[in-house]
Amino acid sequence: MKFKNGEYKENAYFFVNSVGYITDLVKICDLDDSNTRAIYSKNNKTDVGLKRGSTLDQPKKINFITSTAFEGCDIYDEDGLTFIISDSSETQTMIDISTKFQQIAGRIRNSKYANVIYHIFKETRYSSLSYDDFKEFTDKTISETKEMISDISGKSYADKISTNELYVRKEGKNFIFDPNRVKIDLYNFKICRNIYSLRANLNAEYKKYNFEVDSFDFISEEVRNINVMAHSFKEIVEELKEEEQEIYRLDRPVRDLAFKKYPFLEEAINKIGFKGIEELKYNITNIKIKLIGKLDKSEDNKVMLSLKGSPLLKVGEFIESSKVKALFQKIYRELGITKVAKGTDILNYYDVKDNKEITKKIDGKATKGYLIYRMKVVFN
Numbered sequence: 515m516k517f518k519n520g521e522y523k524e525n526a527y528f529f530v531n532s533v534g535y536i537t538d539l540v541k542i543c544d545l546d547d548s549n550t551r552a553i554y555s556k557n558n559k560t561d562v563g564l565k566r567g568s569t570l571d572q573p574k575k576i577n578f579i580t581s582t583a584f585e586g587c588d589i590y591d592e593d594g595l596t597f598i599i600s601d602s603s604e605t606q607t608m609i610d611i612s613t614k615f616q617q618i619a620g621r622i623r624n625s626k627y628a629n630v631i632y633h634i635f636k637e638t639r640y641s642s643l644s645y646d647d648f649k650e651f652t653d654k655t656i657s658e659t660k661e662m663i664s665d666i667s668g669k670s671y672a673d674k675i676s677t678n679e680l681y682v683r684k685e686g687k688n689f690i691f692d693p694n695r696v697k698i699d700l701y702n703f704k705i706c707r708n709i710y711s712l713r714a715n716l717n718a719e720y721k722k723y724n725f726e727v728d729s730f731d732f733i734s735e736e737v738r739n740i741n742v743m744a745h746s747f748k749e750i751v752e753e754l755k756e757e758e759q760e761i762y763r764l765d766r767p768v769r770d771l772a773f774k775k776y777p778f779l780e781e782a783i784n785k786i787g788f789k790g791i792e793e794l795k796y797n798i799t800n801i802k803i804k805l806i807g808k809l810d811k812s813e814d815n816k817v818m819l820s821l822k823g824s825p826l827l828k829v830g831e832f833i834e835s836s837k838v839k840a841l842f843q844k845i846y847r848e849l850g851i852t853k854v855a856k857g858t859d860i861l862n863y864y865d866v867k868d869n870k871e872i873t874k875k876i877d878g879k880a881t882k883g884y885l886i887y888r889m890k891v892v893f894n
Contacts, residue, residue, distance in 0.1 A: 517575045518549050524627065525591055527577045529618045530599035534774065536578045537562045545576060554580040560774070579621075587621070594622035600635035643830030643885065648703050651865070651887050656681065656696065663689040703829065747776065748796040754779075755788045781805060799824060803848040813851060814862075818889070820845045821863055827886060832874050834883040857884075865890055 517526045530536065536552050539545065540563040551567030551574045554560075567577075573591040598618055620628055659681055667688045681695045750772050757768045773780050782791055782801050794800040803820045821827055826841055835857040842855035857871065866872075867885035874881055 518543060524593045524595045525573050525575055525577060526597060527579060527594050527622060528597045528599055529579045531581045533558055533560045533562060533580060540564060550574055550576040552578040589622045590624050591622055592624055592626055594625040595627050596622060597632045597634060645703060648830060649700060652696065652700060655888060660691055663691055747798055751791055751796060778802060778805065800848060803845060816849050817845055818863055829886055829888055832883050832885050834881055835871055838884060860884055863890055
């Protein structure tokens with residue numbers, strides 16, 4: 515806000531790989547074309563609330579730049595300050611220090627502050643699994659997956675089999691291993707679960723690529739206090755319900771924003787309605803599980819899809835046995851599966867450390883649980 519109000523003589527350039535982030539800030543901070551420009555891909559049809567900008571435009575106090583200008587575009591502004599935004603809630607915004615970070619550095623060619631970069635980020639939860647361990651386990655999984663594909667592909671019953679394996683795609687009766695998915699998985703783990711999991715890891719990564727680390731807490735604290743979510747899921751659904759009742763209204767601004775922010779919401783309204791969403795107490799996880807239960811898939815697939823949507827199960831992280839049991843019982847109940855949940859049910863869907871329950875000290879107390887490596891290959 516201090517840039518908008520002219521309290522700083524410099525112009526702020528926010529490099530962020532999320533058009534949705536720009537849209538939220540424009541709305542929350544009441545920004546407009548007089549003080550702000552946004553440069554993003556011409557292929558992206560999102561209305562961020564500003565006229566689409568260009569690197570050739572006159573600089574403004576606030577400038578948002580997405581990845582369309584990370585490479586190959588020169589920006590000229592002597593008073594330009596570079597800010598790189600990494601939001602841990604959106605994977606695509608987690609900037610890789612070894613590539614994208616260096617491309618952004620110096621993008622403002624003639625800035626008096628060319629040697630200064632402010633990196634605004636939020637740490638992810640601590641990961642118990644190192645990148646090297648994850649890569650080693652990934653290599654083992656690749657071998658097992660290829661062997662399984664060789665046994666099943668082309669068989670007469672193959673078209674009746676489905677898979678939830680991350681690295682496999684299905685074409686007719688053939689299962690095909692996709693190495694590009696492996697690369698993406700390793701990249702996401704390294705950036706989101708490893709480098710950004712601790713400030714120390716991030717500082718080490720800066721130094722590795724010759725960036726000198728300084729403090730900028732006064733900037734990050736200011737940005738941290740901005741609630742880019744603006745409205746809760748419940749508030750958005752209620753606003754959407756009111757908008758839908760105006761049957762003669764031509765524009766649907768709430769609907770457009772809501773379906774972009776929550777891609778599953780349109781399907782939820784069509785299948786379970788606003789009443790169904792209310793009965794589920796606007797709980798996003800419960801709503802997704804309910805939708806999965808309406809799909810024509812096998813029982814294992816339904817459970818697997820529900821597990822994928824759970825924020826409790828994350829690769830490289832420890833989860834307590836009691837939480838595992840409660841999660842599975844909740845999923846079985848929502849999917850209409852008559853089965854009593856056990857903590858060991860996780861072994862049917864995930865590879866875990868030592869393939870068993872382990873003990874870890876949490877706040878000085880010995881706690882039983884599972885260290886998650888990855889989802890298992892599930893053919894059914």
